[in-house]
Amino acid sequence: xxxxxxxxxxxxxxxxxxxxxxxxxxxxxxxxxxxLYAPAYRALAEVALDIAAPWPAPLAVRLEPGASAELARxxxxxxxxxxxxxxxLVGTGTFGASTFFHGWLPTSVLLALFLxxxxxxxxxxxxxxxxxxxxxxxxxxxRLAVAVLYTWAExxxxxxxxxxxxxxxxxxxxxxxxxxxxxxxxxxxxxxxLWALCAFxxxxxxxxxxxxx
Amino acid sequence: MPDRxxxxxxxxxxxxxxxxxxxxxxxxxxxxxxxxLVLWQDRWFxxxxxxxxxxxxxxxxxxxxxxxxxxxxxxxxxxxxxxxxGCDAYQxxxxxxxxxxxxxxxxxxxxxxxxxxxxxLQILNLLRLAVLLRAGQHDHALFExxxxxxxxxxxxxxxxxxxFGWCLWTRRRA
Numbered sequence: 001x002x003x004x005x006x007x008x009x010x011x012x013x014x015x016x017x018x019x020x021x022x023x024x025x026x027x028x029x030x031x032x033x034x035x036l037y038a039p040a041y042r043a044l045a046e047v048a049l050d051i052a053a054p055w056p057a058p059l060a061v062r063l064e065p066g067a068s069a070e071l072a073r074x075x076x077x078x079x080x081x082x083x084x085x086x087x088x089l090v091g092t093g094t095f096g097a098s099t100f101f102h103g104w105l106p107t108s109v110l111l112a113l114f115l116x117x118x119x120x121x122x123x124x125x126x127x128x129x130x131x132x133x134x135x136x137x138x139x140x141x142x143r144l145a146v147a148v149l150y151t152w153a154e155x156x157x158x159x160x161x162x163x164x165x166x167x168x169x170x171x172x173x174x175x176x177x178x179x180x181x182x183x184x185x186x187x188x189x190x191x192x193x194l195w196a197l198c199a200f201x202x203x204x205x206x207x208x209x210x211x212x213x
Numbered sequence: 214m215p216d217r218x219x220x221x222x223x224x225x226x227x228x229x230x231x232x233x234x235x236x237x238x239x240x241x242x243x244x245x246x247x248x249x250l251v252l253w254q255d256r257w258f259x260x261x262x263x264x265x266x267x268x269x270x271x272x273x274x275x276x277x278x279x280x281x282x283x284x285x286x287x288x289x290x291x292x293x294x295x296x297x298x299g300c301d302a303y304q305x306x307x308x309x310x311x312x313x314x315x316x317x318x319x320x321x322x323x324x325x326x327x328x329x330x331x332x333x334l335q336i337l338n339l340l341r342l343a344v345l346l347r348a349g350q351h352d353h354a355l356f357e358x359x360x361x362x363x364x365x366x367x368x369x370x371x372x373x374x375x376x377f378g379w380c381l382w383t384r385r386r387a
Contacts, residue, residue, distance in 0.1 A: 016377060076362050175249045184365035185304055188373065189241075196234045204230050206317060 011119075019117040026108035030100055034079075038065070038099040042080060048141050049148070056163065058087040061148055063097070071096030074182075082144075084152050091157030095147060101187065103140055110136050110191035118199045125199070132191075132198035139190050143180040150177035228317050241311035248307055253298035259285060262296035269342040280346070287342055292349035292356075294342060302334040305372035309334065312376040318383040326379040330372075337371055 042063035049061045062083045071094060072078035078096040085092050114129045150173050153163035165173065179186060228236075251257060262285030270282040280289045285296040294300075309330040313323050341364050349356035 013377075013381065074361065178249075179245065183304070185308065185369050185372075188369050189308070192373075193234055193238060196230055200230045202231070206228050206230060206233060 015117040019112045022116045023112035041099040041103045060085045067096040076101040089157050093151040093155035095151045106187045106191045113195040128198040132194045146176050147181045236315035240314045244307035248303045294346050302338040305334045305368045308372040322383045330375045
């Protein structure tokens with residue numbers, strides 16, 4: 001039977017420090033990973049959005065490599081142009097995306113937490129890691145869908161707004177877009193929350209010897 | 214040897230990890246709505262931005278000639294920084310406060326954590342504005358890098374680090 005490691009506050013701090021180091025190493029490794037990760041991100045995102053298609057209109061979303069200076073403005077390492085087109089009417093919207101900022105960065109946080117900060121034996125981490133990775137990728141897909149919807153709401157189709165929303169609805173969508181797509185904080189909070197929800201056994205308490213005194 | 218009864222858990226520590234995370238997320242969502250719908254509205258943000266610009270100008274004045282503040286604008290002879298929503302300590306503060314509210318602790322510990330944490334983040338924000346002005350004076354690319362990558366990361370690290378430190382501190386005193 002797997003015996004969870006006993007952690008004291010000093011041990012927690014050590015594990016947090018170790019997770020930071022692993023995260024930094026995974027971030028630094030980005031130039032090596034990019035040739036594989038970036039095309040995979042674009043291809044999988046296109047397929048997933050095509051299948052999920054959470055739009056009120058028939059939209060086609062294409063992710064193309066490269067981003068113009070205008071689309072890359074106020075973005076970290078923008079390397080993708082997301083093109084949104086109506087399948088039947090004339091109307092297009094585009095925005096820039098970063099496979100690093102919107103994909104790899106939160107993934108690296110989650111991997112670092114599971115590799116270095118999870119107080120469980122390796123074997124016991126695999127299942128929760130898989131669940132957390134799936135949930136994180138659902139989040140990555142969700143944030144991209146929000147960005148597509150926001151761009152479409154700001155675009156015009158044959159002279160009309162792509163998405164007819166009330167002022168309150170547009171404001172809520174802008175909030176969601178800003179938080180999900182533009183905030184550095186989200187890249188850390190989402191994987192941290194998923195890690196905490198998945199990495200510990202059900203019923204584990206803050207007072208449990210496995211995570212505390 | 215007679216059986217000894219298990220000691221009751223220390224104050225509030227019987228909370229499960231999942232319950233803590235859910236409480237944190239709920240509190241954070243509420244605070245985020247407050248930030249977006251209230252604190253970032255011009256009516257509330259403009260005075261905050263003006264105070265930030267003024268205090269940063271005062272801090273920089275001994276080291277930098279010609280630095281001044283006009284409303285939410287921090288100016289120098291060669292570069293200016295406009296304090297806009299996002300150039301604040303609100304979201305980092307929301308993370309800290311949500312954690313302080315969700316984590317089991319006494320009211321005094323919560324007050325202590327919230328006061329010291331928010332004050333630290335606010336001081337960090339003044340430093341951020343000063344660093345941005347100095348970076349912009351020297352190199353626009355460096356300003357962009359600081360503005361988009363490095364300083365947001367510093368803020369995330371500060372908020373999570375302060376929260377983590379406070380949690381460990383309360384656990385030691387439980």
